[in-house]
Amino acid sequence: MNNSITNHKIGELDPLLLNSLLTKYSHESKITKWDMGASSSRDISVQVQKGNAKQLKGSQRHSMTLRVWNKYNQVGITSTSDLTSEGIRKAMRGAIEASVFGNKKESPEFSSLAKAELAEINPKVSDPHTIEELLNIMKYAEKKLIDTHQSIDSVPYNGLNESYIERIYINSEGANRHMKLSQSSIYLYAKAEEENKKPRSAGGIRVNSSLDKLDINSCIKETSEKLISHLKYKSIETNKYLTCFTPEAFLQLISAFSSMFNARSIMDGVSLMNEHSIGTQIAVSNLNISDEGLHPDNVGAFSFDGEGTPTQNINLVSRGILTNLLHSEATARKFGVTPTGHAGLGAKVSVSPDWLVVSKCKPEMDKDQSLNVKKTLQEFILIDELSAIHSGVKASQGSFSLPFDGWIVSNGKKTSIEAATVAGDILNVLKSIVKIENEQIVTHQGISPHVWVQDMSITGEA
Amino acid sequence: MTNSLLAKQNENLLFHTFDETxxxxxxxxxxxxxxxxxxxxxxxxxxxDNISLxxxxDDISNVSPSFGIGAGIRVFLGKKDGFVSTNDLTKAGLLFALNQALGMLGLVTATINRDRFDGLSDMKDFGTKKNDWLNLSPDLEESTIKLLEATKSLAGKNKNLQVRRASxxxxxxxxxxAASDGIFARDIRLHQTVGVNVIAQQGKNRSTSARRYGSSGNTDDLRNWEIDKSAYELNESAQKMLYAEYVEAGQMPVVLANKFGGVIFHEACGHLLETTQLERGTSPFHDSINKQIAHKAVSAVDEGLSNHAFGSLSMDDEGMEPQNTLLIENGILKKFLSDRAGSxxxxHPRTGSGRRQNFSFAAASRMRNTYIKQGNFTPExxxxxVDEGxxxxxxxxxxxxxxxxFNFSVEEGYLIKNGKLDKPVKGATLIGEAKEILPRISMCADDLDLAAGFCGSVSGSVNVTVGQPHIKVDSITVGGR
Known part of the structure; x- marks a missing residue:
């Protein structure tokens, strides 16, 4: 086995060299204002099938996005994965050419916080492993998962990955951000089939900053338990049901409608909210939603965004009231606030959440305090995972119609639902929450408790 | 090799032009x-070399040129393979990637030995007549003018359009x-897409409507775009859906329109006929060759040959020329789509279907232009x-x-009552399972048409065409409120 593939430093960026080349080429082109975001990554991943390696992958990739301002303050941008000096020179030419078409009415500027002090995240970059080590772990996981139940016949989708990522932001006024981190993940998606029944499948995923910290056994256990619970299934009738969303499912739903909290979407007229929505009651009064990129459980956190603004934790909904939005430099300027550290880098800068955290503020305000996912005896639908979010969500209208994996629970007994969709309107859902459970659960996409909603429209096939 | 990507020795790119040298x-x-x-x-x-606008x-809000270089090296040993991608096209960078791919399979680089390699064939150059495509395509100025013309045309159609976008x-x-079995081939590809979408609003009612058009190898595609026709169609759809009520959920017969209606076949059946799925043991059709899997009204093909269609190609990403692959004939499964690894x-023999988004993905069996063939009925x-559907x-x-x-959402839907189109409805999702739905496609009309789209799967997002004539599904679950 060739171990050099994982400890070689190929692929790492040199910020000083990048800075000097950009300074040189901008002088040559008489450009006085520019900024640049670059990233690089090194990954290895393995996939197995029936105890054998199926596909082994590696990559060393890098790219940069360069923005320049011309003398009319129009912005031009070019992205490239060619980080040779010729590639960077070409990117500079491309950005200058593109600046002629820059939007005169709305030009981004440098973030006022691009040189502000950063939160100290300083993640420890883990030591790399060999492909052989990854392969052995993955073979073990596949076998152990299949051995948990006689009906589990394969793990058709699986992967174990180890990545090293770095990000740079530099601008012509001296901002200079550079950060590296490591990340490892495993996903297991297993299939089971029993005689005269349809094949069933279920999956699990774990992400951590290092392979050594990855909780592989809990991923196996979760996948197996879910899959076994789906073996006995039935159709349900189309109706309105009391519904409990698992933390994963509730975060999926909130993320799908995160344009509600997105100042860019509001400015573009594609959000359910508008410029006057701050202070509006949009949910039950014991619901809090925040975006916490700096949360210690967010293993992929960078300390700055695409514009160099420090990552910040932002309260979005407090006691059901919309309190803040996520901003880039341009949207913050428009709204008269400071950037929040959620920007990408572009001529028109995108805004996106980092790590959503759902919590409750006043337990006594639950409409039905008796509800508990482990104890409730009355019939309810437990939604574990939503699918087809890209096609089933109309974010600008608030409506959704999504297939889901889940169970009908009656007298505490869970029976898998054969196939069904849940439909609704997000604002109605947020106002129809009857219980937010106390226990917050960390998932790979954020933190949330179980959330109960009354009268959800479910379409079944019975 | 140095730690820096920008150091001097990296300037010596191995590949400046892709030719025999x-x-x-x-x-x-x-x-x-x-x-x-x-x-x-x-x-x-x-x-x-890409641009997106x-x-x-009434403004151009984003102009984003991008360009890139990269290589993917794949090594097979038995039925295993190791794949490494890199942006570093120096000799050292490529050697490093090769060593990494070999190392994954437990192999160690020796010295060059030609005993096990007969050399490459003469280059098969599919790009000779395409070298000027980049220059003949619209430049930034021409493209921006055309897009602004589109948003202006939309503005003239309807005052309720609060958001007008064209991309x-x-x-x-x-x-x-190039491969050690002698394959040595070059190609140039040009894909263009135009997207238009609107949000109509009146009072508290909102509707959205979107269309995408795409082509391959047609430098004049944007120039020839019939803007007014698109704007009219989009506005009609948004306006009709503005006051649509939510559809009532249930099982019902459904008539799917032609063009993008073909997404049902793409999702419900096409993916299950890729050897990628057979390898995983997840296709319910794995042992169904020459068996009836669909209603006899259904014949379907996947091909990479239609002139300027979005999924057409001169060679696949493994250097093989595409084929016209008959997948289903009168309901009987005839063939799977296969790439090198799948084969x-x-x-199952290769069908010229090895495709990837770019160098950073290993090729996999993927669809190209996939459609149900037309039948003899009229859409009417x-x-x-249909009595009620x-x-x-x-x-x-x-x-x-x-x-x-599978599942997919209905952008613009109408109830059918007593064999006639009734009021518009929104919020519908069609849900089903391939094996159960294919036998229920009982009627195909005579108006086959294709539509461009993007398909995301194991080897990234690739350009595809979906298509069909109007078809009738006897019964399907419609999700709604």
Missing amino acids: LKPQIEDLLALGKAAGADLVEIFIEKS LAEQ YSRNWQEVLV LRTG ELIKS LYCKSMGGGSVGPTGQ
Whole structure:
């Protein structure tokens, strides 16, 4: 086995060299204002099938996005994965050419916080492993998962990955951000089939900053338990049901409608909210939603965004009231606030959440305090995972119609639902929450408790 | 090799132009891989030059040129393969990637030994007549003018359109494929897409409508775009859906319109006929060759040959010329779509379907232009045959689960009552399972048409065409309120 593939430093960026080349080429082109975001990554991943390696992958990739301002303050941008000096020179030419078409009415500027002090995240970059080590772990996981139940016949989708990522932001006024981190993940998606029944499948995923910290056994256990619970299934009738969303499912739903909290979407007229929505009651009064990129459980956190603004934790909904939005430099300027550290880098800068955290503020305000996912005896639908979010969500209208994996629970007994969709309107859902459970659960996409909603429209096939 | 990507020795790019002069250097890499014990080594090299533009209301709000270089090296040993991608096209960078791919399979680079490698064939150059495509495509100025013309045309159609957007992407790609079995081929690809979408609003009612058009190898595609026709169609759809009520959920017969209605076949069946799915053991059709899997009204093909269609190609990403692959004939399964790895692992012969988004993905069996063939009915006859059901005029996106469960949203739908179109409805999702739905496609009309789209799967997002005539599904679950 060739171990050099994982400890070689190929692929790492040199910020000083990048800075000097950009300074040189901008002088040559008489450009006085520019900024640049670059990233690089090194990954290895393995996939197995029936105890054998199926596909082994590696990559060393890098790219940069360069923005320049011309003398009319129009912005031009070019992205490239060619980080040779010729590639960077070409990117500079491309950005200058593109600046002629820059939007005169709305030009981004440098973030006022691009040189502000950063939160100290300083993640420890883990030591790399060999492909052989990854392969052995993955073979073990596949076998152990299949051995948990006689009906589990394969793990058709699986992967174990180890990545090293770095990000740079530099601008012509001296901002200079550079950060590296490591990340490892495993996903297991297993299939089971029993005689005269349809094949069933279920999956699990774990992400951590290092392979050594990855909780592989809990991923196996979760996948197996879910899959076994789906073996006995039935159709349900189309109706309105009391519904409990698992933390994963509730975060999926909130993320799908995160344009509600997105100042860019509001400015573009594609959000359910508008410029006057701050202070509006949009949910039950014991619901809090925040975006916490700096949360210690967010293993992929960078300390700055695409514009160099420090990552910040932002309260979005407090006691059901919309309190803040996520901003880039341009949207913050428009709204008269400071950037929040959620920007990408572009001529028109995108805004996106980092790590959503759902919590409750006043337990006594639950409409039905008796509800508990482990104890409730009355019939309810437990939604574990939503699918087809890209096609089933109309974010600008608030409506959704999504297939889901889940169970009908009656007298505490869970029976898998054969196939069904849940439909609704997000604002109605947020106002129809009857219980937010106390226990917050960390998932790979954020933190949330179980959330109960009354009268959800479910379409079944019975 | 140095730690810096920008150091001087990296300036010596191995690949400046993709032509015959590269042959000795590529042969060296392939010979090294073979000498190390690999069964087969494949190198895919790519250069790209793209632009994407966005017009919102009456302004150009985003102009984003991008370009890139990269290589993917794949090594096969038995039924295993190792794949490494890199942006570093120096000799050292490519050697590093080759060593990494070999190392993954437990192989160690030896010295060059030609005993196990007969050399590359003469280059098959599919790009000779395409060298001027990049220059003949619209430049930034022409493209921005055209997009602004589109948003202006929309403004003139309807005062209720609160958001008017038009986007344009031009993706130019030069690729070179070389493999130790002698394959040596070059191609140039040009894909252009135009997207238009609107949000109509009146009072508290909101509706959205979107269309996408796309082509391959047609430098004049944007120039020839019939803007007024698109604007009219989009506005009609948004306006009709503005006051649509939510559809009532249930089981019902459905008539799906032609063009993008074909997404149901793409999702419900096409993916399950890729050897990628057979390898995983997740296709319910794995043992169904020459068996009836669909209603006899259904014949379907996947091909890469239709002139300027979005999924057409001169060669696949493994250097093989595409075919016209008959998948289903009168309901009987005839063939699977196969790539190099799929052929190796399942025994189904390659069909020129090895595709990847770019160098950073290993090729996999993927669809190209996939459609149900037309039948003898008129669309009106299909609608007339339904007492109570749903007409899906325009489809949104969809997805398919690992064992064939699919779902897709209806962008513009109408109830059918007593054989006639009734009021518009929104919020419908079609849900089903391939094996159960295919036998229920009982009628095909005589109006086959294609639509461009993007398909995301194991080897990234690739350009595809979906298509069909109007079809009738006897019964399907419609999700709604």
